[in-house]
Amino acid sequence: MIRPHRSHALWYAFILHRVAGIALALFLPVHFYMLALALTDPAQLDGFLAFTDLFIVKCAEFGLVFLLAVHMFGGLRLMALEFLPWSPRQKTFAASAVALAFFISTSFFLQAM
């Protein structure tokens, strides 16, 4: 499914960054709407927050935190590439970004359980 000319680490870094960005951009309006319920319908928001105690929702939240962290660290890698002197260790940075994001989202998940 992935075309041959794309099968390298830095292309995967790009696609992960982009997919994470899309997911976050789609999530945010929903997130903002739910929070504003604190004003208009706090009872509904409380009900929704109770719903987030479900394990499957916690897993989804883990995914969101991962995407946020990976998008941020990936973006930092990109800006370092663009604005700092070139380093040949691009792939290492890409891998570190994913690892850090995983670490943060796992911390969140453990706290949330």
Add this chain to the structure above:
Amino acid sequence: MGETVPETGEFLEVSIWRQQNGDGHFESFQVPRRDNQTILDVVAWVQQQADPTLSYRFACRVGMCGSCAMMVNGAPRWTCRTHVQKVAEDNRLEIAPLRNLPVIKDLAVDMDPFFDKWVAAEAVFEPSQTRDDPMAPITPEDPMRIAASDAIECINCAVCYAACDVVAANPDYLGPAALNRAWSLVNDSRDDGQDARLKAVSAEGGCHNCHAQQGCARYCPNELNPTVSISGLKRVTAKSLLGWGR
């Protein structure tokens, strides 16, 4: 005429793109496999022994000119420098014209858009002096000269242009080769065309569209990295926007 490289007895199943005036398709050929065989050898065999109507380009056949660039199993390569044994799995090959360029016929593409973008990026030297002025003293250790030298070996083969997904998605994007050359000229202290050049590479199709996927660097046969050059252009244009530097 005797064969200098013996046939192995195996046959390659080769899918070659055919196109003339409109839609194209893949055509299959059975090509005798040899030791030390390049993809260019395969294409040449097909044209000489199987189908004389096949059109393709080559010139030096020794990895110097870049004319023989094609898509080999989905990756842009110089066919004279690609050994069959390195890329053929199960004796299968797929050979297509370079991606991102219009096809003239079969494996030959129209390189005009590639060179038009070269000019549009102002990747053209603008002299600041005449033959009557003294020579410009540029030492090899000068950092700008080193930056220019790192980017200068481009022979315009369009492999990076074919590899780039942004070129595929954005018809206005100037592309890695043109921007790489622009960067080498940004670092040429003899050049007088910097303002026009920075403007050209900051426009809608300019350097800021690069996502640093580095497919260009992965496939450049001269081991250049246009992403490094494009990052340099991003820095210089950002500085000039913020009023620092030139």
Add this chain to the structure above:
Amino acid sequence: MLNLHLYMAQRLTALIMVPLTIGHLAVMIYAVQDGLSVAEILARTQGSLAWFLFYGSFVVAVSIHAAIGMRVILFEWLGIKGAVLSAISWGLCLLLLGLGARAVWAVTFAGAGI
């Protein structure tokens, strides 16, 4: 199809959001312990100028950043361009700004009906 100005806006809002995002992740990891409720959230955020400024600037930055990011994706992957592309990008920016501002207001100075 980023030009220099869109690119700089994208990068600058990204930089602004680095500390904001780290802060938000830290807050989330802390706050999610022992469950969430409206009362818990409002107890911390209501009437707080600091949270208002923190999340207010986050909303402004992300509205610009996400809109520009989606603009590139809509162009590269869906081929949308010209006035339609600008309209959708601006629309997304204003949607995020509007909903985000409402959310920030709701948890800080709105005086919720609890």
